[in-house]
Amino acid sequence: MKSARARSRALAVTRLPSFTGFTGFAGFTGLAGVARAAGLACLVLGAAGAAHAGGLSGASGSSGASRFCDRSQPLTASEQDRLLRFAAVLREELAGGDADVALVSRSGLDLSRFGIRYSHAALAWRADSGVWSARQLYYACDESRPRIFDQGLAGFAMGTDDPAMGYLSIVRLPAQAIQSLRPALLDMPRVQHLLAAQYSANAYAFSLRYQNCNQWIMEMLAAGWGELADGDDLRERAQRWLRAERYMPEPVDVGSRLLMLATHFVPLLHLDDHPDDDRNAMRLQVSLPSTIETFVRARYPASERVELCHDEQQIVVHRGWTPVAEGCKPGEGDRVVSLRD
Numbered sequence: 001m002k003s004a005r006a007r008s009r010a011l012a013v014t015r016l017p018s019f020t021g022f023t024g025f026a027g028f029t030g031l032a033g034v035a036r037a038a039g040l041a042c043l044v045l046g047a048a049g050a051a052h053a054g055g056l057s058g059a060s061g062s063s064g065a066s067r068f069c070d071r072s073q074p075l076t077a078s079e080q081d082r083l084l085r086f087a088a089v090l091r092e093e094l095a096g097g098d099a100d101v102a103l104v105s106r107s108g109l110d111l112s113r114f115g116i117r118y119s120h121a122a123l124a125w126r127a128d129s130g131v132w133s134a135r136q137l138y139y140a141c142d143e144s145r146p147r148i149f150d151q152g153l154a155g156f157a158m159g160t161d162d163p164a165m166g167y168l169s170i171v172r173l174p175a176q177a178i179q180s181l182r183p184a185l186l187d188m189p190r191v192q193h194l195l196a197a198q199y200s201a202n203a204y205a206f207s208l209r210y211q212n213c214n215q216w217i218m219e220m221l222a223a224g225w226g227e228l229a230d231g232d233d234l235r236e237r238a239q240r241w242l243r244a245e246r247y248m249p250e251p252v253d254v255g256s257r258l259l260m261l262a263t264h265f266v267p268l269l270h271l272d273d274h275p276d277d278d279r280n281a282m283r284l285q286v287s288l289p290s291t292i293e294t295f296v297r298a299r300y301p302a303s304e305r306v307e308l309c310h311d312e313q314q315i316v317v318h319r320g321w322t323p324v325a326e327g328c329k330p331g332e333g334d335r336v337v338s339l340r341d
Contacts, residue, residue: 079163086310087157093306100126101178103171105289109161118289121217137213139199146199167309174302181224193234194219200270205249205287206239207273214287249291251283314338
């Protein structure tokens with residue numbers, strides 16, 4: 001029987017309904033807001049860019065955070081249909097194999113100025129019923145704290161800032177990788193012990209002070225693949241394991257002192273966890289979907305990658321570790337699903 005402590009942690013994982021739990025256009029728009037709040041957990045340096053564009057207005061505290069949390073984007077009927085069809089292809093790809101855990105990532109805010117396509121990662125898992133969910137970290141705006149929650153695939157796929165153009169990445173894990181990862185992913189005490197008390201979109205990969213969604217994924221992989229037992233120091237042991245396994249995220253080149261200064265105005269960005277040398281060089285070691293994929297591929301070369309993208313005319317399914325062409329242009333061997341029907 002679970003202890004009271006374990007049961008209380010299990011309740012802390014929120015289950016968000018999939019799109020099918022909502023009705024009508026208004027429901028879809030509401031789910032978009034939830035998905036966007038989840039994506040906010042991994043804006044990384046996008047929030048700094050937004051602050052730059054807005055002139056660094058100086059808002060701080062919870063009111064400043066709410067300016068990013070409360071962003072809304074009404075969807076037209078055609079955008080609604082496009083995103084649902086995009087989610088259907090994601091579901092089809094995940095259901096097409098025997099694996100019941102996969103790494104999934106999506107584009108969110110446009111971070112192309114930093115050479116970043118994907119900002120937000122989750123671990124998708126299939127229940128005994130056959131239903132897939134994406135387990136991930138998000139920033140709960142109303143609570144001003146990070147939380148772990150499960151989300152349906154439709155909600156995950158639509159968490160983008162641009163409904164006209166979106167990207168998804170799927171990394172299918174081999175059975176050897178899943179064997180130890182799945183029990184850890186579904187172990188609520190370990191899941192919660194890996195959650196930091198404070199959130200930072202640009203969290204340093206080897207600090208216990210803050211965390212972003214991609215760093216939670218990395219530490220979850222460490223807990224599973226390192227077969228780390230539960231405990232209050234689980235995050236510390238997970239980071240130690242990652243260092244021992246030579247995990248070192250490619251630094252993000254900020255390239256601007258002004259964007260570094262944005263951390264004083266944007267409440268979801270911090271620099272006090274980063275080493276002085278990194279701050280001075282304006283190169284921050286932040287876990288991103290790309291760094292997770294690089295680590296997974298190096299540890300399990302049998303992993304397979306599928307990239308999905310859509311524009312207003314079509315969905316492209318691209319297989320392999322090379323990226324799909326910018327602008328969602330199909331290449332040789334890519335599958336194309338028309339959205340004109």
